[in-house]
Structure formats: C-alpha cells, structure tokens
Amino acid sequence: MKRKLLMNRRQAILTGLTSAGALLLSGCLKKAPPTYGNILRMGDDLTYIAQRGLLSQRALAMEYQKSEITSFPVTDIGDPADPASKKAYSKTYQQLQRNNFKDFALVVEGCVAAPRKYSMDELKKLGARTQITRHTCEEGWSAIAEWTGVPLSAVLKDAGILKTARYVGLYGFDNYAESIDMLDAFHPQTILAHTMNGEEIPARNGAPLRLRVETQLGYKNVKFLQRIVVTDKFTDPAPDITSGWSWYTGI
Amino acid sequence: MNLSQSTKTEVVPHKPWVKGAHFIITLSFLALTVSGFVILMSHPRLYWGKAGNDLTPALFELPISRNYHHGGWDKSIPFKHVTGRQVTAARTYDIFNENGWGRSTHFLAAWFMVLTGIIYFIAGFYSGHFWRNLVPRRREFSLKLLCRDVAAHLRRHMHYTGKYGLLQKITYLSVIFLLFPLVILTGFTMSPAITASYPFLLKIFFGHQSARTIHFFAAVLLLLFLLVHVVMVARSGFKRNIWAITFGR
Numbered sequence: 001m002k003r004k005l006l007m008n009r010r011q012a013i014l015t016g017l018t019s020a021g022a023l024l025l026s027g028c029l030k031k032a033p034p035t036y037g038n039i040l041r042m043g044d045d046l047t048y049i050a051q052r053g054l055l056s057q058r059a060l061a062m063e064y065q066k067s068e069i070t071s072f073p074v075t076d077i078g079d080p081a082d083p084a085s086k087k088a089y090s091k092t093y094q095q096l097q098r099n100n101f102k103d104f105a106l107v108v109e110g111c112v113a114a115p116r117k118y119s120m121d122e123l124k125k126l127g128a129r130t131q132i133t134r135h136t137c138e139e140g141w142s143a144i145a146e147w148t149g150v151p152l153s154a155v156l157k158d159a160g161i162l163k164t165a166r167y168v169g170l171y172g173f174d175n176y177a178e179s180i181d182m183l184d185a186f187h188p189q190t191i192l193a194h195t196m197n198g199e200e201i202p203a204r205n206g207a208p209l210r211l212r213v214e215t216q217l218g219y220k221n222v223k224f225l226q227r228i229v230v231t232d233k234f235t236d237p238a239p240d241i242t243s244g245w246s247w248y249t250g251i
Numbered sequence: 252m253n254l255s256q257s258t259k260t261e262v263v264p265h266k267p268w269v270k271g272a273h274f275i276i277t278l279s280f281l282a283l284t285v286s287g288f289v290i291l292m293s294h295p296r297l298y299w300g301k302a303g304n305d306l307t308p309a310l311f312e313l314p315i316s317r318n319y320h321h322g323g324w325d326k327s328i329p330f331k332h333v334t335g336r337q338v339t340a341a342r343t344y345d346i347f348n349e350n351g352w353g354r355s356t357h358f359l360a361a362w363f364m365v366l367t368g369i370i371y372f373i374a375g376f377y378s379g380h381f382w383r384n385l386v387p388r389r390r391e392f393s394l395k396l397l398c399r400d401v402a403a404h405l406r407r408h409m410h411y412t413g414k415y416g417l418l419q420k421i422t423y424l425s426v427i428f429l430l431f432p433l434v435i436l437t438g439f440t441m442s443p444a445i446t447a448s449y450p451f452l453l454k455i456f457f458g459h460q461s462a463r464t465i466h467f468f469a470a471v472l473l474l475l476f477l478l479v480h481v482v483m484v485a486r487s488g489f490k491r492n493i494w495a496i497t498f499g500r
Contacts, residue, residue, distance in 0.1 A: 056447075068301060071336075073340060074339060134301065134459060140291070141303060141304035142459050214447070251445075
C-alpha cells in the first residue's frame with residue numbers, strides 16, 4: 001500500500017520555491033527598489049538587500065597616499081559645453097563655462113524644508129572633506145585621485161531634509177542623472193567635489209561640481225551637477241532603467 | 252587494477268544533493284563564463300596593483316575586442332602639482348560596452364553559485380562526502396602511485412573502479428577548496444561596498460587591479476578544469492558517467 005504523504009517531492013519543491021519568492025518579494029516591496037519584472041534587476045535587488053543587511057554602512061572606502069595618485073581617463077557620454085555633442089550639450093552650461101562658472105548655483109529641491117539655490121561660495125561655507133580614493137569603473141579600470149568637496153550630508157542638513165525623504169536624485173548638465181539612498185547620501189565620504197588633485201576640477205572631469213560616492217561604482221558619480229532632488233519615493237532617473245544596468249552599484 | 256574486474260563494477264549513483272549542486276553550479280558557471288567574457292571585452296587590459304587604466308601601463312592586453320586597439324585621446328591635461336607623467340584625458344571614441352546585462356547576469360549567476368556552494372559545503376562536511384570520497388587515504392599518498400596515475404592518464408588508460416583516483420581527488424579538492432573560494436573572494440575584492448567593510452581583501456590580493464587579474468586567471472583555470480573534466484568523463488564511459496551525475500538512480 002502506498003503511504004500517504006502530506007505532499008510529494010514535486011509539491012514540496014514548488015511550495016518551497018513559491019514561499020521563498022513571496023518572502024523575497026515582500027522584502028523587496030518594503031526596502032528594495034522596484035524590479036519592473038526584469039529578472040536581472042531582481043538579482044540586483046537581492047545584492048542591494050544583502051549588502052545593506054550584511055555590510056557596515058559607516059565603513060570608509062580605502063584612502064590612499066598622494067604618491068599613489070594615478071592618471072585619470074574620462075569616459076563620459078559627451079561634453080556639455082560642446083554643441084556638437086548631441087546627447088550632452090547644454091546651452092546653459094556652455095554660458096556658465098564661458099564665465100568661468102561665476103554664476104553657477106546648485107538647485108536643491110524636493111523633500112526639503114527650504115528648497116533653494118546654493119552658490120559655490122555658499123556651498124564651500126558648509127564644510128569640506130579631502131580624500132584620496134579609488135574610482136572604480138564598471139568597465140574594469142580604476143584610477144586614484146584626490147578630491148575635495150562639501151559632504152552631501154551637510155548640504156541636505158542645511159536645506160532641512162524632511163523625515164519622509166528616502167532617496168536623493170542627482171542631475172547633471174549633460175542630461176545624465178542617478179539616484180542614491182539615504183545611507184549612501186549620508187556616508188561620510190559622499191561629497192560634492194569641487195577640487196581634484198588640488199585644483200578646480202578640469203572641464204571633462206565634471207566641472208564645476210561632481211558627486212563622489214566612494215562606496216559605489218564610477219557611473220554613480222554624476223558630473224557637471226546642476227540639481228539635487230530629494231524624494232520620498234524610489235526614482236531611477238538613469239537613462240537605461242530596463243536594460244539591465246544596476247541601480248545599486250556597490251557591487 | 253584489473254580491467255575485467257573494473258568493467259563489472261556497478262555504477263554508484265551520486266547523492267541527490269551532489270547531483271543538484273552539480274546541475275546548478277554547471278549552469279551558473281557557464282552563465283558566469285559568458286557574461287564574464289562580455290565584461291572583459293569592454294576593457295581587455297589586465298594590471299597588477301591598486302589601480303590601472305588606459306592611461307597607465309598594463310600587465311598585458313587580450314586581443315578579444317575592438318577596445319584592444321583603442322581610438323585615442325583628446326588633449327590631455329597634466330596634473331601640475333604631481334610629479335611624474337600623470338594626466339587626465341577624455342576618450343574620443345565609443346567603446347564596445349554590453350556591461351548593463353553583462354554585469355547583472357554575472358551577479359545573478361554568482362548568487363546561484365554562491366548559495367548552492369554554501370549548501371554543498373555544509374552538506375559535504377555534514378554527510379562525510381568530502382572525507383569519505385575526496386580526501387586521499389594515507390596509503391594513497393606515495394609519489395610512486397601518483398606517478399603511475401599521471402602516466403595512466405597520459406597513456407589514456409582509464410579504469411572505472413567506482414572510486415576516485417589520487418589525481419582525481421587532488422584535482423577535485425583544489426577546485427572545491429582553492430579555485431572556487433579564490434574566484435569568489437577576488438570577485439568580492441572588486442566591489443567598492445564590500446572592500447569598504449572588509450579592507451583586508453584589498454591587502455591579501457595586492458589591490459583592486461591585482462584582484463581582477465587573479466579573478467581572470469582563476470576563471471581560466473576553472474574553465475580548463477571543466478574542459479578536462481568533460482573529456483575525462485567522456486573517455487571513461489560517457490553514457491554511464493553522465494547518467495550517474497544527472498538522472499541516474
């Protein structure tokens with residue numbers, strides 16, 4: 001006589017997989033960015049949840065000696081000051097650059113008590129951090145440079161960040177944009193850099209202001225910063241949202 | 252070893268969890284190989300040390316993509332206060348870059364590999380599989396036997412005895428306990444978030460670019476192992492062996 005089981009092996013496997021999926025999904029809905037049904041982004045979310053859960057969020061990325069500074073290639077999508085650059089060109093940026101960025105002002109808006117513009121002098125008054133760090137490109141190369149800038153946390157605090165705030169979107173003049181969560185935004189090494197290797201940031205390295213997130217890959221570090229938007233909902237302003245480019249690039 | 256005796260030996264099928272791990276690890280390894288190759292194509296240069304890029308000298312370059320011959324730089328700006336020839340310069344060409352899906356596929360497959368690997372490790376120790384089937388016995392440890400085993404493999408005299416030979420055991424052990432951990436740890440060392448929490452990784456592998464280079468060579472060795480493994484399995488009775496590791500009962 002055949003023994004009656006609560007469920008056979010196939011049922012057990014299916015039940016296990018379904019419940020694991022349901023657990024993962026409910027976890028995603030609360031903490032992780034949406035996957036839009038893209039299986040590759042589901043893997044990225046798993047990485048995001050695991051790294052946020054397992055790693056020390058205050059740990060500093062390795063800082064280097066001055067003698068270890070290397071050459072620094074520029075691999076952006078184009079020059080925002082160049083009208084021939086179709087994707088990146090910005091007339092406003094071209095005019096600002098002509099005037100050596102004297103009229104430059106960073107817009108801070110969204111979930112902040114006082115949305116406003118910050119001139120470079122106002123930003124510099126908020127504090128400075130200098131760090132010699134490694135830029136790690138998703139392509140595979142890396143470069144070490146010295147960066148000085150205003151901690152992003154200082155800017156957010158000054159603008160009066162609201163309790164509902166969860167993500168920070170950063171927009172560049174070159175039509176490039178990224179967003180980061182609050183843990184990365186308040187990381188001590190996350191700065192809005194205005195100085196590279198002791199001088200004003202060179203044109204193609206992101207003048208006059210660029211983001212440095214040392215705990216993520218190179219493409220998070222938005223150049224030619226124009227605008228910061230604090231949001232209470234997840235946004236991924238990056239152009240390749242569905243094509244498999246990870247939103248979280250701590251990996 | 253008696254041929255007539257060995258051919259009569261019954262096929263010993265593997266335990267279900269060994270078979271399951273074999274399936275998942277083989278599939279994710281193939282996905283990792285393909286996506287890893289795609290990632291390497293966007294920057295087929297390897298370096299030694301803490302950092303390296305197109306403007307610094309490479310250990311060597313692999314001629315596997317058009318990025319191998321790169322298309323030049325615009326006017327480069329020297330860092331005036333830094334001695335030496337350090338510069339910054341913008342690329343004047345579009346590169347081959349399929350890293351969007353390439354990287355995401357790589358990490359998704361890595362999840363399958365690592366999670367399966369953890370279960371395999373625990374089950375392997377717990378069930379005594381490693382100790383019983385993979386760790387060489389003391390009497391197997393003689394240079395003479397090893398030489399005989401190597402010679403037999405070279406002369407392609409394969410005998411199926413149902414148990415692993417010394418050469419086989421050493422290979423399996425180094426793949427499981429050396430190459431796989433090495434490829435996973437060097438992979439971790441390329442992650443900026445992980446190395447912020449565990450900076451010792453950057454120290455033991457001599458830096459980010461060294462870890463990337465070691466990752467590449469460990470992957471090449473694993474791929475070689477896969478090829479030799481499949482050839483050996485085929486030579487010592489393809490049908491029987493494949494059946495034993497897949498659906499055999």
